[in-house]
Amino acid sequence: MASTGLLHQQTNPSIVYRTRRLSKWKRAIPLYVMLLPTIAYFMALTYYPLVHSVLISMQDFNLIGNRPFVGIENFRNVLTDPTFWVDFRNTLVLGVSMLAIGFVAPIVIALSLNELMQQWLKRSVQMIIYLPHLFSWVVVGGLWIQLLNPDGGLVNAVLNAFGISSVQFMSDPNVARWVIILVSVWKDVGFNCVIYLAALVGINPELYASAQVDGANRWQETWYVTIPCLARTMQIVGLLSIMGVLRMFDQIYVMRNAVIDPTVNVLMTYVYDQGFTQMNIGQATASALIILLFSLLLTVFTRRLVRYEI
Amino acid sequence: MQRKMTGGRRVFTIVNVLFLALIASTMIVPLWNALAESFSSNLGSMQPGILMWPRHFSLSGYQTVWTVLDLWKPFENSVLVSVSGTLLHVLLSTLAGYALAQPSLPGRRVISGLILVTMMIPFEAIMIPFYVTIQQFGLLNTLIALILSGAVSGFSIILMKNFFQSIPTDILDAAKIDGAGHFRCLWRVYIPLSKAGLATVTLFEFVSRWNNLLTTVLLINDSSKNTLQVALNGLVNEGSATSSGNLVTTNVKMAGIIIAVLPLMLAYPFVQKYFVKGIFLGASKE
Numbered sequence: 391m392a393s394t395g396l397l398h399q400q401t402n403p404s405i406v407y408r409t410r411r412l413s414k415w416k417r418a419i420p421l422y423v424m425l426l427p428t429i430a431y432f433m434a435l436t437y438y439p440l441v442h443s444v445l446i447s448m449q450d451f452n453l454i455g456n457r458p459f460v461g462i463e464n465f466r467n468v469l470t471d472p473t474f475w476v477d478f479r480n481t482l483v484l485g486v487s488m489l490a491i492g493f494v495a496p497i498v499i500a501l502s503l504n505e506l507m508q509q510w511l512k513r514s515v516q517m518i519i520y521l522p523h524l525f526s527w528v529v530v531g532g533l534w535i536q537l538l539n540p541d542g543g544l545v546n547a548v549l550n551a552f553g554i555s556s557v558q559f560m561s562d563p564n565v566a567r568w569v570i571i572l573v574s575v576w577k578d579v580g581f582n583c584v585i586y587l588a589a590l591v592g593i594n595p596e597l598y599a600s601a602q603v604d605g606a607n608r609w610q611e612t613w614y615v616t617i618p619c620l621a622r623t624m625q626i627v628g629l630l631s632i633m634g635v636l637r638m639f640d641q642i643y644v645m646r647n648a649v650i651d652p653t654v655n656v657l658m659t660y661v662y663d664q665g666f667t668q669m670n671i672g673q674a675t676a677s678a679l680i681i682l683l684f685s686l687l688l689t690v691f692t693r694r695l696v697r698y699e700i
Numbered sequence: 701m702q703r704k705m706t707g708g709r710r711v712f713t714i715v716n717v718l719f720l721a722l723i724a725s726t727m728i729v730p731l732w733n734a735l736a737e738s739f740s741s742n743l744g745s746m747q748p749g750i751l752m753w754p755r756h757f758s759l760s761g762y763q764t765v766w767t768v769l770d771l772w773k774p775f776e777n778s779v780l781v782s783v784s785g786t787l788l789h790v791l792l793s794t795l796a797g798y799a800l801a802q803p804s805l806p807g808r809r810v811i812s813g814l815i816l817v818t819m820m821i822p823f824e825a826i827m828i829p830f831y832v833t834i835q836q837f838g839l840l841n842t843l844i845a846l847i848l849s850g851a852v853s854g855f856s857i858i859l860m861k862n863f864f865q866s867i868p869t870d871i872l873d874a875a876k877i878d879g880a881g882h883f884r885c886l887w888r889v890y891i892p893l894s895k896a897g898l899a900t901v902t903l904f905e906f907v908s909r910w911n912n913l914l915t916t917v918l919l920i921n922d923s924s925k926n927t928l929q930v931a932l933n934g935l936v937n938e939g940s941a942t943s944s945g946n947l948v949t950t951n952v953k954m955a956g957i958i959i960a961v962l963p964l965m966l967a968y969p970f971v972q973k974y975f976v977k978g979i980f981l982g983a984s985k986e
Binding site for chain 1: 724733798815825833849852881886918
């Protein structure tokens, strides 16, 4: 039995010393076993691809056959490719607009929801606006492309009913950009809103009581008590959204079309198109590395800014 | 905080309720419209006009999706990949989360650091070398590749770790005195006390796997191994999924969408509560 073995060892002083020194590691063996699959996964499917991508980015990479070394040519090609800069600009425009609107909207909605006295109404609105967050971009994109369809779509039907002629939402590049921005905000607003609502519940009611003693009206209560109490949540939501901007892919992949590509394509679709449509794998990898650098800088910067650690 | 309803307050309440109703209707109307279209006849769904009720009620949309387009196979693949992938993900994150929650683990900081760094690397940024790696493993075009990718994530590990750390250590000490090893402690003590944490990770992962598009687009070429999202994208957004070349009518597209959201709607009553909990757990400091 294991226990008798242990007792036996403890009778011999030299072995006691060795087991003590080893025991910390020895006892941790089951823990390492638990960690093994995770470490193996990250090594094989995160770190190895990451390191490998540095190599690929400096090759004229073919899936089969020769892979001649080309040095920094891929990077040069990316940085001199006008499409890359168009997509870079689009990412900035879409990202900043989504961040700005997507940051304010859930706060406003959460505050209005919080003013509702009828709990059932509050809960139902909350449940409804949360729904789009659950759906995939294929579903959300499909729904909105159909709704905005110039012939037969609901939105244009409503516009027509008011005597406004149909708008070519998804084939006018400048309109389509706004559609992309607003649909993105629409999808996530409920999710972020629910986070704010959870934080609102946690605000100490005494703060409101003392504000009332000081003669604050409703607006002042919101401005001087509620908003400051939400600051921490705003940081978390803001950080999560900022980190998501450079990852933007699914929505664009699903909602884009040849006409609107120049105003809605983003950096990740650039990587995808280079890699899998034009089979420029080396150049695609180089651009992905450049984006990765951007996103690391952005992460470090926002972490500094909001001093938040996961 | 009960206050008297003043005139201004009443106006505010009315405006507020109208505002919220407007917001909520932008969420409910598209779905309602899709539902109405999915139950319309082929022609009815294509006619312009405001459609909030099936026009010429018919199940032909669903029939086409099922029989002509054979969305059943991608649906099956999606269920298989999502369920088994989620189980794997939950298993690995639980094991890793437990190990990292033990203060006695030597090298804990190094391993935590390695896991934290992976959270800063978006999958999209390494999608090409990821594809190459999967190809090197010979897993391209297999469902196993889809199940394996995302087998664990830094976010889930940290969520489980934070959950485990919130359990009082007295209970664990008692179990250890009784001679329980780490696996037994995890199985008998931690897991039964962590149902909420497990539910959070499970739902998070299931929803994200069910909705996943990119991984399948990358790794699967063979249409018999497509998942629902990819098949649906071909049907809804490109309209080219039919090999038979017939026109995909709106009712068919919307039927596909309704089928894709159905499992999520069924899980929905549980999702919201746990999602918020998960965000706060995952975001709390070490």
